[in-house]
Amino acid sequence: MTTTRTNGPAERAQPGLTRQLLKRFVHHRIALTSLIVLATLMMVCFAAAWIAPYPRGQQDLLTGPSNPSQMHWLGTDELGRDFLSEILYAGQISLAIGLAVAVLSTVVGTVLGAVAGYVGGWLGELIMRVTDLFLVVPAIALLAVILEGLGPSPVTIVLALAALGWTYMARVVRAEVLSLRERDFVHAARGIGASDTRIILSHLLPNLAGVIAVGTSLAVASAIIAESTLSFLGFGVQSPQSSWGTMLNQAAGYVGTSQVYLLYFPGLAILVTVLCVNFIGDGLRDALDPQRTNL
Amino acid sequence: MTGAEVLLEVEDLSISFPTDEGLARAVQGVSFVLRAGETMGLVGESGSGKSMTAMAIMGLLPTSAVVEGSVRLRGRELLGLSESRYREIRGSDIAVVFQDALTALNPVMTVGDQLAEAVRVHRPDTTAAQRRARAVELLDIVGIPSPHERVNRFPHEFSGGMRQRVMIATSIANEPDLLIADEPTTALDVTVQAQILEVLREVQTRTGTTVLLITHDLGVVAGVADRVVVMYAGGVVEAADIEPLFYDTAHPYTAGLLASLPRLDRRSRDQRLYQIPGQPPAATNWPQGCRFAPRCAHVRHGLCDEDVPPPVEVGRGHTAHCARVDVWRTEVE
Numbered sequence: 001m002t003t004t005r006t007n008g009p010a011e012r013a014q015p016g017l018t019r020q021l022l023k024r025f026v027h028h029r030i031a032l033t034s035l036i037v038l039a040t041l042m043m044v045c046f047a048a049a050w051i052a053p054y055p056r057g058q059q060d061l062l063t064g065p066s067n068p069s070q071m072h073w074l075g076t077d078e079l080g081r082d083f084l085s086e087i088l089y090a091g092q093i094s095l096a097i098g099l100a101v102a103v104l105s106t107v108v109g110t111v112l113g114a115v116a117g118y119v120g121g122w123l124g125e126l127i128m129r130v131t132d133l134f135l136v137v138p139a140i141a142l143l144a145v146i147l148e149g150l151g152p153s154p155v156t157i158v159l160a161l162a163a164l165g166w167t168y169m170a171r172v173v174r175a176e177v178l179s180l181r182e183r184d185f186v187h188a189a190r191g192i193g194a195s196d197t198r199i200i201l202s203h204l205l206p207n208l209a210g211v212i213a214v215g216t217s218l219a220v221a222s223a224i225i226a227e228s229t230l231s232f233l234g235f236g237v238q239s240p241q242s243s244w245g246t247m248l249n250q251a252a253g254y255v256g257t258s259q260v261y262l263l264y265f266p267g268l269a270i271l272v273t274v275l276c277v278n279f280i281g282d283g284l285r286d287a288l289d290p291q292r293t294n295l
Numbered sequence: 296m297t298g299a300e301v302l303l304e305v306e307d308l309s310i311s312f313p314t315d316e317g318l319a320r321a322v323q324g325v326s327f328v329l330r331a332g333e334t335m336g337l338v339g340e341s342g343s344g345k346s347m348t349a350m351a352i353m354g355l356l357p358t359s360a361v362v363e364g365s366v367r368l369r370g371r372e373l374l375g376l377s378e379s380r381y382r383e384i385r386g387s388d389i390a391v392v393f394q395d396a397l398t399a400l401n402p403v404m405t406v407g408d409q410l411a412e413a414v415r416v417h418r419p420d421t422t423a424a425q426r427r428a429r430a431v432e433l434l435d436i437v438g439i440p441s442p443h444e445r446v447n448r449f450p451h452e453f454s455g456g457m458r459q460r461v462m463i464a465t466s467i468a469n470e471p472d473l474l475i476a477d478e479p480t481t482a483l484d485v486t487v488q489a490q491i492l493e494v495l496r497e498v499q500t501r502t503g504t505t506v507l508l509i510t511h512d513l514g515v516v517a518g519v520a521d522r523v524v525v526m527y528a529g530g531v532v533e534a535a536d537i538e539p540l541f542y543d544t545a546h547p548y549t550a551g552l553l554a555s556l557p558r559l560d561r562r563s564r565d566q567r568l569y570q571i572p573g574q575p576p577a578a579t580n581w582p583q584g585c586r587f588a589p590r591c592a593h594v595r596h597g598l599c600d601e602d603v604p605p606p607v608e609v610g611r612g613h614t615a616h617c618a619r620v621d622v623w624r625t626e627v628e
Contacts, residue, residue, distance in 0.1 A: 183398060184393055184395055184398040184399040185398065185399050185400055185401040185402075187355065187393065187399070188391075188393055188399040188400070188462070188465070189401075189412075190355055190385070191353060191355065191385060191386065191390065191391040191393070191466070192385065192386035192390065192412070192413040192416055192465060192466070192468070193382045193383065193384070193385035193386035193387060193416050193417060194382075194386075194412070194416050195379075195382060195416075198412075198416065202404075202412060203401050203404075206401070206403040206404065207401070207402070207403050209403070288403075289403075290402070290403055290449045290451070291402065291449070291451050
């Protein structure tokens with residue numbers, strides 16, 4: 001029956017919102033691990049110029065293809081290039097493409113999806129019919145045609161993938177906005193005299209954050225896979241540049257030989273990246289939801 | 296109260312919606328006057344058009360609604376104002392407290408941010424610190440304990456009654472002349488209901504705002520309102536000060552509503568709770584004449600089902616829309 005007001009749970013100081021968000025994210029074990037793994041992978045890839053055991057594309061024709069050894073941890077390919085160094089350099093392209101496509105398609109998709117959902121009318125119809133159009137055309141075929149036209153390079157690949165990728169985001173955001181804009185708190189915001197811009201920016205967007213986080217992580221993952229697919233098929237990154245997809249393409253030649261394991265490394269790099277990005281998205285979504293206070 | 300300045304005049308307000316089955320009329324020919332500082336109850340059952348009337352005053356009806364008549368705030372016509380002009384009025388001259396506080400607060404914003412936003416919309420020149428101080432002050436006004444600490448909390452960390460207090464705080468952020476409370480206690484349990492009404496009353500004495508209280512609960516009205524307007528099927532049936540409405544009822548519908556209230560001095564074993572026979576008419580299919588006529592025990596055919604009855608003055612500031620207003624009350628005895 002003491003009257004001190006220091007220990008009651010209601011009197012505890014409320015930490016800042018960003019700190020709360022961070023705290024929730026940190027408590028999401030898999031997401032945190034994934035973030036560390038992905039950050040390490042990115043640092044290693046982008047620091048390849050300094051830490052890669054051999055310079056990019058250095059050939060050693062006398063060695064030829066060789067098994068992993070102390071000199072070459074992952075072995076060498078038929079031109080005698082160190083496979084570990086190649087993977088690090090290729091990762092730069094793959095990761096950069098993945099992130100750039102994700103950012104571009106998230107921004108474009110969110111804006112167009114929000115407009116389609118909030119404004120509606122003929123403009124909304126037009127946007128949604130365009131996304132339908134992309135849905136019915138086989139993506140790989142369309143990408144191949146676009147890249148044939150533009151000429152394959154990392155920049156055109158990013159543009160082509162983003163041109164297709166925004167439609168997924170737009171559909172998800174539109175659906176979410178359609179339900180959010182009918183919620184009472186949006187009416188209440190209108191009741192205090194808030195403008196449409198304010199409603200979208202300060203009421204809809206924060207509520208969309210979870211959906212956007214998941215959508216972006218999916219976009220990173222699918223862009224890396226799509227780039228690999230394109231490069232594997234020969235429409236993507238061209239020699240002398242290489243990505244994990246082009247490495248897969250080259251390593252496919254080793255199927256049936258003792259060096260088939262060369263196929264596994266770029267594949268593993270893609271797998272780890274995609275998994276990490278997905279878990280991070282998952283963790284972000286949970287962290288962005290203030291109702292999850294299970295700490 | 297009659298001497299006070301007229302704040303809001305609603306004149307011959309009609310609202311209808313085009314539907315596949317023809318024009319659905321939600322409100323027709325509603326007129327009333329609100330004087331500064333008073334609390335007026337707008338009473339009616341679901342579908343009587345009371346919320347529609349409120350939304351018309353706020354200019355928040357869906358764009359498909361066809362609105363006719365006149366709504367004047369301090370003599371200034373509101374109907375037909377551009378959206379940006381209306382935005383300046385909403386939240387600063389007229390504010391609304393919605394029915395369901397559980398959903399009317401943004402779940403991902405702290406209540407402090409939502410209160411600050413209400414201030415910022417109309418006073419963008421204030422600093423963040425000023426807005427925050429105002430948010431704390433507002434929470435204090437509506438009786439939320441330790442507002443300094445609660446201001447950083449999210450809506451889900453508040454109980455239903457506390458959330459409704461926050462809603463009231465949001466609506467009075469800019470000291471509006473008119474506060475429309477749209478069924479503010481319907482989603483709450485009875486004890487909390489009483490607290491919220493108390494908060495409304497306190498806010499009113501503190502800020503001198505005029506309150507339009509929309510409710511289906513005559514008990515709520517009896518507790519807080521100075522005047523009452525009773526609506527049925529989109530029209531006003533009776534308007535009176537609170538006492539005459541209860542003790543000198545002039546419209547059979549109001550009488551039916553009062554008779555339907557459960558009473559402690561009646562023994563339930565030998566008397567079932569009274570209910571008005573029949574159903575309110577569909578909005579697409581209103582009967583001719585008095586819309587209550589098909590359910591009225593005192594109906595006279597050839598009179599009640601001919602024309603919509605005009606208001607009849609039965610006392611000072613007391614009107615009833617009933618063609619048989621002098622007759623039906625003698626029939627009761």
